[in-house]
Amino acid sequence: MTPTGYLLQHLWLIPLFPLVTAALMLFFGRRIPKNAVSMFCVGSVGLSFVYALGAVMQLLAAGPEQRVAQQILFEWLTPGPMQMSGGHLVRFVADWGYLLDPLSCVMVLVVTGVGFLIHVYSIGYMGHEGGYYRFFGYMNLFMFSMLTLVLANNMLLMFVGWEGVGLCSYLLIGFYFLRKSATDAGNKAFIVNRIGDAGFILGILLTAMTLGTVRFTSVGLPDVAANPGILQSLNSAVAAHALASGAPVLTAIALLLFVGATGKSAQLPLYVWLPDAMEGPTPVSALIHAATMVTAGVYMVVRMNAIYQLAPIAMDVVAVVGVVTAIFAASMALVQNDIKKVLAYSTISQLGYMFLALGAGAFAAGIFHLMTHAFFKALLFLGAGSVIHAMSGEQDIQKMGGLWNKIPATARTFFVATLAIAGIPPLAGFFSKDEILGRAFERHPDLWFVGFLTAGMTAFYMFRLVFLTFLGYSRADEHAEKHIRESPPTMTVPLMILAVLSVIGGWIGWPAALGGSNQFEKFLEPVTQSYFVAPFEGRLSVNATPLLGHEGPFATETSREELLRVVEERNKKPSALEYLLMFASIGIAVGGIWLAYQFYRTKRIAPELVAAKVPRFYQLLLHKYYVDEIYDAAVVDRVKDLGTALGVFDAKVIDGVGVDGTGWLARFGSTLSMWWDKWIIDGLLNFSAKLTQLSSFPVRFLQTGTFSSYAMLILVGLAILLAYYGHHMQVLMRGAR
Amino acid sequence: MLPIGHYLFLGLALFIIGVIGVVTRRNVIIVLMSIELILNAVNINLVAFSRLYGDVAGQVFALFIIADAAAEATVGLGIIIAFFRNRETVLADEMDLLKW
Secondary structure (H helix, E strand, O other), X not given: OOOOOHHHHOOOXXXXXXXXXXXXXXXXXXXXXXXXXXXXXXXXXXXXXXXXHHHHXXXXXXXXXXXXXXXXXXXEEEEEEEEOOOOOEEEEEEEEEEEEOHHHHHHHHHHHHHHHHHHHHHHHHOOOOOOHHHXXXXXXXXXXXXXXXXXXXXXXXXXXXXXXXXHHHHHXXXXXXXXXXXXXXXXXXXXXXXXXXXXXXXXXXXXXXXXXXXXXXXXXXXXXXOOOOHHHHHHHHXXXXXXXXXXXXXXXXXHHHHHHHHHHOOOOOOOOHHHHHHHOOHHHHHHHHHHOHHHHHHHHHHHOHHHHHOOHHHHHHHHHHHHHHHHHHHHHHOOOOEHHHHHHHHHHHHHHHHHHHHHOOOHHHHHHXXXXXXXXXXXXXXXXXXXXXXXXXXXXXXXXXXXXXOOHHHHHHHHHHHHHHHOOOOOHHHHHHHHHHHHHHHHOHHHHHHHHHHHHHXXXXXXXXXXXXXXXXXXXXXXXXXXXXOOOHHHHHHHHHHHHHHHHOOHHHOOHHHOOXXXXXXXXXXXXXXXXXXXHHOOOOHHHOOEOOEOOOOOOHHHHHHHHHHHHXXXXXXXXXXXXXXXXXXXXXXXXXXXXXXXXOOOOOOHHHHHHXXXXXXXXXXXXXXHXXXXXXXXXXXXXHHHHHHHHHHXXXXXXXXXXXXXXXXXXXXXHHHHHHHHHHHHHHHHHHHHHHHHOOOOHHHOOOXXXXXXXXXXXXXXHHHHHXXXXXXXXXXXXX | OOOHHHXXXXXXXXXXXXXXXXXXXXXXXXXXXXXXXXXXXXXXHHHHHHHHHOOOHHHHHHXXXXXXXXXXXHHXXXXXXXXXXXXXXXXXXXXXXXXX
């Protein structure tokens, strides 16, 4: 039974609501009162959430294998013939269509749900700021772009959303555009993302050239045979032995797409924009730079997982980049003093975890962590915003402290989120992080070990944040101290809802080892299992797998059953190792918390002394490994030098030789031409005139000008004429008579 | 009836007087008057031959020429007045702008 329902046939409504209000705000917002702005903008996102929830319900009514709803609004680029790299022609289609499958279900609910809570929060947080309507206009435009990104049914449309969220990110980072640091941060985010996007575009083009399509899948569409999607094309190419696991072109596609993902999801080496992006208003950091936009890279890799699973080298790259980013960013978070910067590095680190999961082949675990991370990181950012709000704009945690009872709701929800991110069971972060670490261990113990260390560091820096911000004595200045107050309910209620989600959000993926059944992974299986086990463990041929309801030519029943059996087996066996890893994760989390306690509560270890013991390393961390400085020296300054050199080239060669030289030539040419005109052309005319004058010299004196002389001449002439013809006249007259 | 020769002689005399007037006189008004004489010489010839041959067409022609002479005198005098306003002269030898 294919899924049906009103909402599934009108998926386009979900992104439409925020688009309408965004247009309203950006065109007429100045004239709309604040209350109406809040109502429209928050309401439209709420409406999107309700519609998304309804659509997901209708999709869930279908069986697990049939959960694909796809709908094409119109053919976006006119279909035309395209020559593939193989040389034969295909009919290339790019449509404006929406796809709802388990993966986009998760994304659309996270985006609209968390997005809605953050919008509600923004009513309180942005209430006193100028440009209220502009803020909400951008936010709604962001929601539209993000929903286009996650609901798109092909890579090109996904790219539209991808660029749209990038634009909104830029606009919102630079929201306080009178502050130079904010506009600089916006520029940095935009430019660094461009580098990643270049890779993404090349990846899309290479996919189109290799597979002849950019549509993810054609399941659920009437024209499957005529316009196969990426999954279908890949399946037939593998079946025809045109492509195999590890084919260079697939590795190239996967790596190019991953370059795009590193830009958007702030992975090494393109992560540098995210810490600076904290210049934007805090709800923006929560929505865009923690919960949704930065996870677009993760989503994209999972969406293209069929290609990744056929490119083991690219998978290794993803895993290594992810885990290195995770520990690298976590180490920088250890020493930051800006509350938002700590969270920013933490976000980079958690995104690294997600990529570690993807690289290890645990796509569902990556998305699982994406979801739980959206809950607790949004909560952390919103909590941080509430703290900043209470502290009259102070962001330095060295100047906070003792806020636990002064802003109780914020402090307690923040603490819940901290437990969740630290990986304390049974909060959300524990399940997703444990799942990732377990799968990383299966892939390679070294990957697990680095991730394991990162988990300890995460617990440490998060509890450092909590201890310095909420506990101990207050280090705030007098002015800020006097104005500390709890935020209004529009801000604290979303915090509480997110806190609940941070607690229970992970239960949906309760692992088999603890008596659950990991419903989450099962739910995503139709999307992620397409090539599932094969490339890593070598147990099954790649051709054996069913592709999202579409049977490949090699997908015989026996091999499919065998695949399912292997999957089932792995899900079932709760080995001793699994328990060991789980206890190790909990152990290191608790260890990190204990260390933070020693450092910042009991003061048995003085942070200053530790820093003094390893001054070089401390300085390295404090200066964020000098990456910004290295980039400045290696890239930015070189680009500027190139600009200067081009300027000199422009002045000397283009202007000097090109423009001035041409000018000189033109002037020289016109001088020549003028000479020619004056002496040759005019000269000829004058010459002929002179000649006429000269030749007329003897006769023109006949013209006396006096009419009596003319009359005389006429008379004389007449007389001569008469004398000459007199004879004939006589004859004529005689004849007449 | 007088023989035709008398009429022709009168016409010839008037014509020669007119031509001499046109060629020799400096005053343009007198030149105009001389032209009238020439035209009237022609008229006498026409009327004489008309009577000789008993054909009335010659007399009709003469009437046309009289009307034409009146018109010509009007235009001519107009030109002279306009010229006089510009140059304050009616002497023909000073009207030499077309020379050379």
